[in-house]
Amino acid sequence: MRTLGGERVEEAVTGAVALLRTATDRDWKGTRAGRLAWDCLYTAEHIASDLIAYAGQLAGRATEAYVPFELTLEEGTGNEGVLQVIETTGALLAAAVRTTPREVRAFHPYPFRSANREGFAAMGIAEVLLHTHDIAEGLGLAHEPPAELCTDVLTRIFPRVRPGADPWRTLLWATGRGDLSGRPPVTEWRWHNNMVIPAERLTLQGVTPAAAADLAEGGDGGFAWVGSGPFQGTRDAAGMLLKAYEAGTHRPEWGVFVLVRKEDGRAVGAMGFHGPPDEDGRAEIGYDLAEDxxxxxYATEALRALSAWPSARQHGTTLLAKIDRANVRSQAVVTRAGYRLVAEDEKLLAYELRD
Structure with a gap:
């Protein structure tokens, strides 16, 4: 799996600074930054402010709010000076991403009030790519960041956006900065970090499209698994998620979650939905555990936590689990979690949990 770490942050910053450095002799303060209401110099300062803010969240392990500080440049700082600050704050975010353990999450409001190191890396890269585009548009520069970097951002914090043939144009469209053939203009948008649901001994960590693609291809999805690794059902579920993402129908709240032990950060299985509720308000749930x-x-604990999560219980949703007749252990899991047998045939038993 292509890791979204400090080196990707550095790649984005290096490319942006190299481009903008070709125009430091221009009047940035007197030039509007593309479609923004800001001028180019202020927009460059904003990039630096975001990078240091994200580094501060990770380094400070802030969980309830933003760390209360802000970046202030010396009066009279010019174009070259602000680029030096972007390089510095980019290096600080890259270092914070590298040194933050995978399981750490820090506060960010959109949309589930936390993000892990990959989420902060993706947000930092997005800030760099998009606001460099704004400045470049204002100054009349051609800006074309690497397609892989744009895909990294889209598959981690834009899970609801159907991918397109051109990742950069798709990212611009998704953030209201351009048109995309066959899709309506975007006027409001937010990125989405993955959702995490706490349980007693576990956390249920939402699988991003990037992780799903890796799991479906036989990888680890960026998780540290117990020795036996992901079971086939996890890989099949990841493949279903990936198909929904490619069709533009993926909804993270109704996706797949990897079950991670709190004691050692090891993944022990996966659980999730086959998709959003159908027209009758039913959502089917499935799960499997690694052999180890x-x-x-763990399955009972995770099922209770997922079934009680507000997103799964809103609007009177009925949760459905279909279990093979021969799978007595799984029948016991759903029964312990409060599900009741409602139908059966020669092969399957159907259990429901109603509001």
Missing amino acids: GRGRG
């Missing part, structure tokens, strides 16, 4: 994670009550 079985027999310890």
Whole structure:
């Protein structure tokens, strides 16, 4: 799996600064930054402010709000000076991403009030790419960042955006900065970090399209698994998520979650939905555990947590689980989690949890 770490932050910053440095002799303060109401110099300062803010969130392990500080440049700082600040704050974010453990999450409001190191890296890269575009548009410069970098951002913090043939044009469209053939203009947008649901011994960590693609291809999805690794059902579910993402129908709240032990950060299985509720308000749930994670009550604990999560219970949603007749252990899991048998045939037993 292509890791979204400090080196990607550095790649974005290096490319942006190299481009903007070709125009430091221009009047940035007197030039509007593309479609923004800001001038180019202020927009460059904003890039630096975002980079240091994200580094501060990770380094400070802030969980309730933004760390209360801001970046102030010396009076009279010019174009070259602000580029030096972008390089410096970019290096600080890259260092924070590299040194933050995978399981750490820090406060960010959109949309689930936290993000991990990959989320902050993706947001920092997005700030650099998009606001460099704004400045370049104002100054009349051609800006074409690497397609892989744009895909990194889209597959981690834009899970609702159907991918396009051109990742950069898709990212511009998704943030209201351009048109895309066959899609309506975007006037409001937010990026989405992955959702995490707490349980007693586990956390249920939302699988991003990037992680789903890796799992479906036989990788680890960026998770540290127990020795036996992901079971086939996890890979199949990841493939379903990826198809929904490619069709533009993926909804993260109704996606797949990897079950991660709090004690050691090891993934022991996966659980999630086959998709959003149908027209009758039913959403089917499924799960499996890695062989090394079985027999310890993890599935029951995770199912109770996921079934009680507000997104899964809103608007009177009925949760459905279909279990093979021969799978007695799984039947016991859903029963312990409060599901009741409602139908059966020769092969399957259907259980429901109603509001």
